[in-house]
Every structure is written in structure tokens, then in C-alpha cells.
Amino acid sequence: MAMKRNVCVVGVGLSDGPITPDLNQHQLIAQAFRRALTDAGMQKHEVEGLASAGYGGMHEVAVAEYLGLTPHWLESTSCGGSSFEFHIQHAYRAIQAGDVETVAVVYGNNQLSASGRTLGTGGGGGRGGPLPGPMKYEFPTGLTLVGAYAMAAQRHMYEFGTTPEQLASIAVQTREHAARNEGAMYRDLISIDDVMSSNLVADPLHKLDCCVISDGGCVVILTTQDRARDLRHKPVYIRGAAGGTTHHSINAMADMTRTAAAISGPRAFADAGIRPIDVDVFCAYDSFTYTVLVTLEDLGFVPKGEGGPFVADGNLRLGGVLPTNPDGGGLSNTHPGMRGLFLACEATRQLRGDGGASQVKGAEVAVCNGSGGWLSTQGTIVLSTEAS
């Protein structure tokens, strides 16, 4: 049997952000794509695979045309914010198998400028017409997206004694990282009291437990170890990847304290041949503070139910046990509707040693965990400075 090819990230690019009222989603993608190509040192015609998650039918085909690409490998799994971890998983396998050499995973959205801050609490739409599946039953209750996560957090508090202050400490530590990032949306330091005294949006989640709404685009380019040899940067290897889903609507989440990351995490770690203790940087999807808490547990960084004390001890800080979201995350840096791809961008920068003021010293292994929908879908990828 032929040996599997090693797959690596060779280029990353971010668009302007986090507020870009004059750029639409295609412009944001194109800007990030151009920057990722330059970062890699590649020509556009080398990109023969495209992965994209967006809105509307055939959106990925429209993106290909806009960028002037004619890819022979196309991927558009669209399962919310974690879509891009699934894209990277699928691209990794396809490149490994020899179906395609070079893939660009792309995302861009002017969420803030086009729709304002309506994603979490409505106001952007939802009236009239048939609602899909379970939403027909949930929308008339007045439940919001924030409310769904809040309900899960409330169950965790009930079962394990987790406190709102412990959740707040995640936002506080993430803001410390954002303060070091000149491009971050919010950079002023905050305290647990600040989080607790910000408006409750849906109990127990306060405004500062929720991610920002921004504009922005991101592109990550993957290729083979062989192709990477004469490119600009030392490659960052994809070592493991897995995904999963447990439910769509929050009411169908059988155990609101356990996500599909409890499945995707161990599978991705086994694929990579690592244990949670080997991880130097965690890029967590932080749509809400609770998303970080529950996925920390599900991925095995801390036993189930012990996430609260773990985060309250400051372990997410630079220099902590598990530095988490050194770029300031979705909670403080950027979250243009979906954030999954930005996790892979930041992991790559950290493993290159390009993390700037937020660099995790000596980082060799990073884990990205994307979360989509209502904690519905989870995708985990393991990246490393070393090939397997």
C-alpha cells in the first residue's frame, strides 16, 4: 500500500476587518485569498480545490467564478460555524489520497455591516413562510440563538455547580489576549464584575458572554509536504481531523452538557497520535463562554464537570496550562457570522511562531475545535510543526 501523503497548511490570509462597511462577502474572500496566496508564495492557478461555506444555493460556485478558479475538487459542507473544520478534514483526506494537490478553504461575510447585531437575538428576519424542521416548533416560543446556548449552560450549572462567574472568567481571559492584538474589535481589559454587570441576554448568559458580531474574511491554503518544500513558510501539518453531530435544534440535544466534540476530539487525537496533555494552543470556537467550557471538557482537556474551576484558575491565559484563543477569539476579536476558519488561521500563525504579542512560546501542537448551529456540529483538527 502506498504511504499516505503528508498534508500541511502553507498559506493563510485575513481580509480587512473587523468592520468593513464598503466590502461585500466576495470582496472579503478575494482580499483574504490574495493575501493567502502571497503568504504561501503560490500562483492562483495552482489552487485546484475549493472549499467554501456561505449562504444561498451554489454559493461556492459563485465564489469560484469570482476568484477566477475552475477547481476539479469542490466542497461546501455547510453545518454552521464548524463547517471549516469539516472542510479541512475532507481536504486533508482528499490531498492525502491524491485526489487533489492544493485546496483553498475560504470564507467571508459582512455580517455586521449587512445585518447588524441580529444574529443572536433576532430582528434580521424569520417572518413568514414555512420554517424548516424543528424551527417550526421553536421559533414561536420566542427562543433565540443566545437562548439555546443559555439553556445548555443552565443545565451544566445544575449538574455540576458551574457558576456564571466561572463562565465570565473565559471572557475576561480572552479579552486579555485581544488587548495584545491591534486588529481586535474590543481591546479594553474587562473584569468578572464587568461581565456580570453587563445586560443579561438569556439567563445565565450576559452580553459579554456572547461573541462579537463583525465583518471579515479568511482563507487557508492546504497542500502536500512535497509541494510545501519550496514555499515561503515552514509548513504546519494537519495531523488529525474528525467531526460529528448530535442534534440540530437545542431541544433535541439529549445531554446538554455533552457535545459531539466528545466524539470528534478523541477520534482526531487518535488520528494524530496525541493526547490532550500534548496540546500547546487551543483555538476554541467561542460563540459563547459556555461553548468554550463544554468543549474543553468534551475534548478531554479537563474531566466532565470540572471545566468551571479549570477556567476560573486562569488556565486559558498565555502561560497557563492551555493557552486558548490567543488572537482574542470570537468573544473579543472577530466573528463574522461563522468563525471556524479563523481558528485554523490563528493555529497556523502560532505554530509558525508568528503570533506576535500573543505568541505561545514554543508552541508545537495546536487543536482547533469548531462548533456550529446550536452546539449541533463539532469539528476537531490537530495541527503540528512536525509531520507524522
Add this chain to the structure above:
Amino acid sequence: MSSPLADWSESPAWLAPIPTSDDREFWVGARNGELRIQRCGACGLHQHYARMLCSHCGADEIAFVVASGLGTIYSFTVIRKNGVPPFRERVPFVVASVQLDEPGARVLAAMPTTAIESVAIGARVRAQFRPVGDEFAFVDFALDSA
């Protein structure tokens, strides 16, 4: 200090459900004061919302039954911000995920007549029905005083 409860009796027409062949039974049942869910003849478990097969075991021996309307709060939240009218004017209110006494089925429901301060996980609740349009009704829950 308890927050005053909003009046949920009037709903805009656009909020009314558009039943399908799958779930018309549920919406008509609610208008008749019954919580109709499905029971699987093969595994005996229940499900809500209505489907063509059992989401537990995969069998297609599905039939509607009238549930007791009693259940226990699995989790809940207090919605304090919702940008969509009429919910915008109704905050704050409770939305709960209710584990029905019939095994296998959970229902997400508003609790518009229940003071938000009195709700807790594990509390016993009872279904109540709120007409919408001429044919159907929404299923809400309230603390069970019995």
C-alpha cells in the same frame, strides 16, 4: 420583585404554523386541548415532533397518542432580549425544554403564564394550549400546581 407577565393571547397571523401531512395532527390536537405526540409500536418510546419513522429505533410503526401533558423541566432560560415582534414586547419570559412523562419525548415550550422567578430545573409542569388563527394552537407549559 417579580416581573409583570406579558399578554401572549394575540399572535400575528404570520406566526401561525403551516402544518404538513406529518404534523397536522399535532396542531389540530393542540386546538382541541390535547398534546398529541407519536409512540413507536416497536420500541415503545415516544417522539416529538412528528416523523415518518421512529427516531429512536428506526421502525415505522408510528402512531399518534394523547400525552398526559405532564413533564419535568430538563432545562430553561429566561429570554431577556429578542429583536422580533411580538417577542420583543414580551420579554422577559421563560422558554423551557420539558421532558414529558412519556419516555423519549421532549418539548420546547414557552411558559408565558409562569413568573420567571419561580422556574427551576426539575420542576413539574403541565401543558396548556393557546389558540392561534382559526384552526390550531400553540403548546405552552406552566408550573403544575396539582
